[in-house]
Amino acid sequence: MRAYLGVVLAVWACVGGAQRSSDPNDIPSNMNRPIMDSSKLPDIPLGNPESMKTDTLAEPLDEEDFNYELPMSDAIASHSAFDPIFMAGLFEGDIQLASESDLASILLGGPRQRSGIADQHKRWPNARIPYVISNSFDKLGRATIATAIKNFQQLTCIRFVARTSETDYVHFIKGDGCSSSVGRVGGGQAISIGMGCGYVGIVMHEIMHAVGFWHEHSRPDRDKHISIKWANIKPNMEYNFHAYTWEKVKSFGISYDVGSIMHYGYTAFSKDGNNTIEPRRNQKGVEMGQREDLSNSDKKKINAMYCKGTPVGVSTSPSKFCDDTNGYCDEWALLGECKKNPVFMEVSCCLSCRKAKQNDVLGCRDQEKYCSLWSKKGECTSNSNYMALKCKKSCGLCPKSRRNLPPSELIPFVSTLT
Numbered sequence: 188m189r190a191y192l193g194v195v196l197a198v199w200a201c202v203g204g205a206q207r208s209s210d211p212n213d214i215p216s217n218m219n220r221p222i223m224d225s226s227k228l229p230d231i232p233l234g235n236p237e238s239m240k241t242d243t244l245a246e247p248l249d250e251e252d253f254n255y256e257l258p259m260s261d262a263i264a265s266h267s268a269f270d271p272i273f274m275a276g277l278f279e280g281d282i283q284l285a286s287e288s289d290l291a292s293i294l295l296g297g298p299r300q301r302s303g304i305a306d307q308h309k310r311w312p313n314a315r316i317p318y319v320i321s322n323s324f325d326k327l328g329r330a331t332i333a334t335a336i337k338n339f340q341q342l343t344c345i346r347f348v349a350r351t352s353e354t355d356y357v358h359f360i361k362g363d364g365c366s367s368s369v370g371r372v373g374g375g376q377a378i379s380i381g382m383g384c385g386y387v388g389i390v391m392h393e394i395m396h397a398v399g400f401w402h403e404h405s406r407p408d409r410d411k412h413i414s415i416k417w418a419n420i421k422p423n424m425e426y427n428f429h430a431y432t433w434e435k436v437k438s439f440g441i442s443y444d445v446g447s448i449m450h451y452g453y454t455a456f457s458k459d460g461n462n463t464i465e466p467r468r469n470q471k472g473v474e475m476g477q478r479e480d481l482s483n484s485d486k487k488k489i490n491a492m493y494c495k496g497t498p499v500g501v502s503t504s505p506s507k508f509c510d511d512t513n514g515y516c517d518e519w520a521l522l523g524e525c526k527k528n529p530v531f532m533e534v535s536c537c538l539s540c541r542k543a544k545q546n547d548v549l550g551c552r553d554q555e556k557y558c559s560l561w562s563k564k565g566e567c568t569s570n571s572n573y574m575a576l577k578c579k580k581s582c583g584l585c586p587k588s589r590r591n592l593p594p595s596e597l598i599p600f601v602s603t604l605t
């Protein structure tokens with residue numbers, strides 16, 4: 188298979204790659220790719236979904252994880268020539284594929300060509316991504332993942348929620364290298380944060396794959412913005428520089444961005460350390476291959492995919508995307524954490540804090556219509572935790588001084604109250 192692969196990829200590189208490289212304004216298409224049946228695909232690992240079955244889960248990320256102060260060295264991957272995203276040795280370094288037919292679809296086109304992120308079914312409904320996390324991460328590993336999630340939630344409308352019974356979810360796992368599927372694939376899907384991947388920027392890169400984004404350099408219009416140095420690429424690795432069609436990806440009208448956290452660096456898959464990618468224009472302050480943070484374009488793309496095109500800035504407003512991402516939010520809010528720990532709570536428990544604030548301002552009240560009945564049946568005592576949360580008024584837990592506030596102190600947001 189490998190010998191055949193070599194021939195196929197050599198043909199692909201000569202026919203497709205060389206033509207692109209000689210014509211910087213040409214937008215690549217399927218037309219010049221060789222025809223190959225799916226039984227003769229490149230012999231590269233697709234991922235290791237079995238590893239999730241034997242993994243033991245830990246408790247969801249908690250306040251301590253979100254508040255842990257990481258040293259700077261754990262936030263940003265080294266800017267050396269080595270990029271952790273290549274350690275897993277998967278397609279394009281870190282992309283998990285479900286099957287060989289997916290690989291065929293990507294490299295050769297065909298009936299499944301439309302199954303990329305342009306496909307609504309691969310997106311996460313309501314921008315909510317249920318997650319579980321392996322117990323193999325130590326405190327620092329959990330904090331690194333928590334920080335990446337926090338950054339995502341501060342910059343976009345994506346929300347991570349601890350999985351309860353959801354069918355589709357991501358599973359943070361300490362696998363071999365760093366890797367992820369692209370978009371929602373159905374069922375549990377691994378986001379591997381293995382040895383050497385423990386940087387916030389790397390975790391954000393992998394999360395962005397799971398959210399639904401391919402590498403930036405594989406955009407159909409990439410040849411207008413970067414030059415691929417085909418001669419410097421390791422033999423038989425040319426397929427990692429494949430460009431997709433617009434059927435496979437969507438730009439959302441956002442320009443190509445060499446500073447994307449999803450862009451390869453200069454020496455990706457280099458055979459000798461020489462550049463394999465060079466930007467056609469140097470942009471001041473833009474670093475190709477950065478693994479530090481979402482670029483402005485990254486934020487715009489994510490928000491365009493999930494937030495009805497709401498511009499960056501507006502989309503990060505808590506009033507627009509106020510939500511809870513932790514199953515304990517309502518209890519924490521009840522315990523006063525919104526005031527004691529506002530930074531964490533604003534990001535992770537916005538909805539519960541807003542409700543708590545409403546209760547403060549509007550007056551203590553019942554949130555369920557059967558509160559009075561339950562109270563009469565003794566539930567305030569026998570089921571005190573739930574009743575203290577939902578039936579304050581009926582259980583006599585309302586502080587008298589908070590009633591009868593003047594209307595000028597009422598805040599306008601009332602739609603989440605039931």
Ligand SMILES: [Zn+2]
Pocket residue numbers: 272281282392396402
């Ligand atoms: Zn990647």
